[in-house]
Each structure stands twice: as structure tokens, then as C-alpha cells.
Amino acid sequence: MDSVARRLSAVGAGAALELRGVTRMFGALAALTDVTITVRPGERRAVLGSNGAGKTTLFNCITGDFPPSSGTIRFFGEDVTHFPPYERIRRGLRRTYQISALFPGLTVQDNVYLACRGVSRGRFSFLRPGQNDALMHAADNLVQAVHLSAVKDQRVAELAHGQQRQLEIALALAGAPRFVLFDEPAAGLSPTERAELIEILTSLPAHIGYIIIEHDMDVALRVVESVTMMHNGRIFKEGRPEEIESDPEVQELYLGGGHE
């Protein structure tokens, strides 16, 4: 079945990510209701909505952190609805967390090395990486790409907030990502750091698509080509950034609602 999926994606069969009728209940509360989204390979999309709109729940369903209560999720044609998170990650899905989910007891280098190891063979290897270990070099490059080389041997617990956010992104870019979910990557960043983040996002290879949850419109609308608005766990509107920005309903609901 794996090979079928690979062949399908090789002929460019349709969507990178396809959600059909995804619903997620927490007890009697519907955090997501009948969400249907199709994202093309390489597409970059923002998901906007107020707090509690279901944006992070959407991410959790896509990665399998919380499985959906009903509906199906396809990743590059393959039905991953019932896959555990690690199987989805090994197929090229990645995510970052709104609140940094790092390994505070380990160094920056070890954090990134783990991310590289997680999507390759030898996760259970009892042998230490040697001097010319390919994954160690991959980790070095990633650390450099997010400008953390100077602190690579420091424990993550000692890093500044902005650096932790950058490490968060590095972990999601390990291996060969095909699609990334960024959950509020700009949260708590300074203006300089935001500019840096925008640069990292826009310089990603073109075949890597992503969905970004972002409250900061300056960041969100500059790095995406399409926007999905969510409200109360439902898709409320979809369109190009300028359409969404100028939509009166959206403005009333979200942009004018006191949010940034």
C-alpha cells in the first residue's frame, strides 16, 4: 500500500493534504465540525480565526496527536486517518507547536539530531554517531539554517524564547519534509525575529507546502497564497489573501474584532 501511495504521488495525483468531513468531538463539544480542505503540493496557506476557532485542533487531527472523531484524512493520496503520528511524520508530514515542545535537558544539536534521526533508519541504534555521520552533518546544516550555530552546544532550557521558536522550526524541517504545519511560529517574537521568520518561510524549497496558523496578519499574509478562515470549528471562508482581507464579513468577525 505504501508503494501504491508513492506511485500515486509520483504521478502527481492530486492533493498534498485532503480532509473530508473531519469532525473532532471533546465530549459533547465539537471542536471541529465537518471540515473539508484540499491543499495542493507546494501550496502555502494560512488558517485564520479567533481563539477557539479550532485551528490547533485541526493541526492535531492532521498529525494524529488527536485522531478525528469522524471523517478521513489523506496525505499525498494515502489514507492516514488511522495512522499513529509517527507513521504520518515518516511519510513527510511535519509540524511545529504553538507552545515550544522541545527537549529542555538536551543540547540544541541533540534536539536537531533527534529530529533527523526520527525520520530515518537506526532510531534504536546502540552505536554512537561517528565523526562523519551523515545525520550529524544534516543536523549541523539545519542548526545553521535557523541561525543557532553559536548556541548549538547549549542546553535548550538555557535558550532565549526567540531561539527556542527557531529551534522549533528546525525540528520540523529535518529529513525530507513534504508538508509542514506551523502553529503560530511568530508568537512572542520581536520585529527583527519576525523578519527573520518570514525569510526562513519564504526561502523554503518550492515543493514544500505548508499551513500556517498566525494571528499576525503582517506575517501571515506575506508568506501564503491562500487563506482559510475558521469560526467555531467550521470553515468559514476560503480565498486569496487580498480577498479575505477585504471581505466585509471577515472584517466584522475577525479583523475588526479587536484582534491583531
Added chain:
Amino acid sequence: MSLAHDAPRLAVRPATLAQRPARAWPEVNHPAAWAVAAILLIMPLIASGFFLIEIFASTLILGTIALSLMFLAGYGGMVSLMQLTIAGFSAYMVAVFGVSGNANISLGWPWWLAVPMALALATAFGTLGGALAVRTEGIYTIMITLAIGAAFYYFTNQNWAIFNGHTGINTVATPHFWGVNWRADIPFYYIVLAVAALCYFAVEYLARAPFGLALQGVRDNPRRMAALGFNVNAHRVAAYAFASFVAALAGVLQVWNYRQISPGSVSVGACIDVLIIAVVGGITRPIGPFIGALIFVLLRTFALDFLVRIGLDGNRFRLLIGLGFLAIVFWSSDGVIGLWQRWRQRRGADHSSGGRSHG
């Protein structure tokens, strides 16, 4: 915090390259480590038979059992109270498959068959227990593993067909080959030292290998580990398998040491002693359990005389251990090792080396 670190980046490169070889092998280049190793090696020249076996071999055996707990708790965040039970199971299996005074039970296999069998069965036992325990977290892991330990203790008490009830199995044979009685004080000390050192270095080495790093990742943030492509539960079970093997090795040494095994050796109290040893020594580094075991064995051996001399019941040595435990937990969450590290850091704050802890 600024994001551009272009200037320091250049300066950092050579330092990291220089650090690479340190990655390849445990930190054995400290002079104190060499001194300890040398003393341990020439110990038979210094110590009497009593000290050699009752103090140092016992310390190393208990320390190895506690090391298996340190591996699970320190790197994996899983507090398993069944490590002594696994060692005890292994000890029983050596007695059951090997040669003992209880000919109606023991199968009489030679030691070189009985020992691998015992190791395999005990590792399987611990892995199964681990597979149950990893479905839980925190206090429930402690409860499940304690329940396994308690169940095994009562089972050995009541089962006569294999475990010979509360009398246990006596006069267990020990290896004799190449004309050497390997249970004689000096050869046995070296066997124990070799096994303990092997386990110690294996744990130390593993901590920086992908398996050990991933285990520390699982400890710090299991959800993120799954989101990086790791099968978290499989990793935890594998950690139990490794720790079980270490405990099983110690169990073989234990039954050779006492030449008998009975339910008293696998009691719930003894299970908890292992936890105390690991916590008192410190569960952040592999050396901690051995330090804890030395303190425990010294107290167990000498506190009795000391207490009797000042007119108290000798059995009160546990009171001393308990008070020590309280003090350690109160002042240093990472045991004696933590106290030592803090003392060194305060003393050598100007030396930039600082304790490089990865646990």
C-alpha cells in the same frame, strides 16, 4: 535576542570539531575516574576477603541493579520498582536450571547453559512487565511495577514446584573451570567488577547513542517525539528490555554470591531499597547508583555495630538510611552526585569546565 550570529559562528566551528572525539567514548579522561579504577583493580591487595565480598562485591551487585533503575528513571523518566524482582527472577532461574542442593527442583544444567537461559528468561520477564508499564505514566508506572514485584514475592513464597516456597533454593553451585574456583573471593570480585564495569560503560555509552538520546527525548517530551517520527512506546519497551538484561546480569552474580536464593531476597522491602539506593546516589548519572549502593552497604554492615555500641537496637540501621534518604531528597533532588556537582561548581566557578551533565 538578535538572530544574526555570523561572527561567533566562525569562532565556534573549531571548538565543535575538537569536541567530536569526546562524543565517541565516555568521559573516562578525568584523573579521579582513573584513580577509582586503579583502586578497584588492586583492591584484592588492599582489602580482606570480608571487605572484598561483603562490602565491594555487594556494592557492585546492588549498584548494577540500581543502575538498571537509573537507566530507566534518569534517561527514560520511568520509575520501575521491579528491577530487583527481575534480578531475583534471574537468580532463581540460575538455581532452577543449574545445580543446587535441591536436586528435586534443579535441572542440573552446567552454568554456561543455565546462565544464558536465566538471562534470556529474566530479560523476557522484564520486557513483558515493561510492556504493561509503558501504557501508564508517573505514579501508575510505579504502582504497576511494584505490583509485579509484590506478586512475584508472594508467588515465590507459595510455589513449591519451581521456587521451593519460603525456604528457597540452597547450595547453588558456582562455576569452576580452568582449575579456578570462580566463587573464591578474589576471582569472584574480579567477575563482579568486570560485569559492573561493563554495565556502567554500556549505560554511559548508550546515553549518547541514538537509542539513549531518543530515550531522553521520550522522557522530556513524548508527544513531540511521536511528532518527530519515533514510536514512543516501542522505545520505552526497548529501554525496559535493556534495563532488564542489566538487572538479570546482576541477579546471576547475586545468586553466586550468596549461593542461595529465597523469597526474602525479592521482598517488597528489597525492591524499595533499590529505589532508595538509586535516589540517594543520584539518578542523573550512571555513577550515582554505585555511590548509593556503597552508602547503603556500609550503613547496613556497620551501622548495626555502631548502634549496638551506643545502646540502640541494631536493626535501627534502616532508620539511619531513612533519615539519610530524607535529607538527600530534601537538599538534593539528584542525590549525592548532585551535592558533589554543586560543591565542585561552587569551588571551581572560575574553571570554565563545569559539570557536563546530559541526564
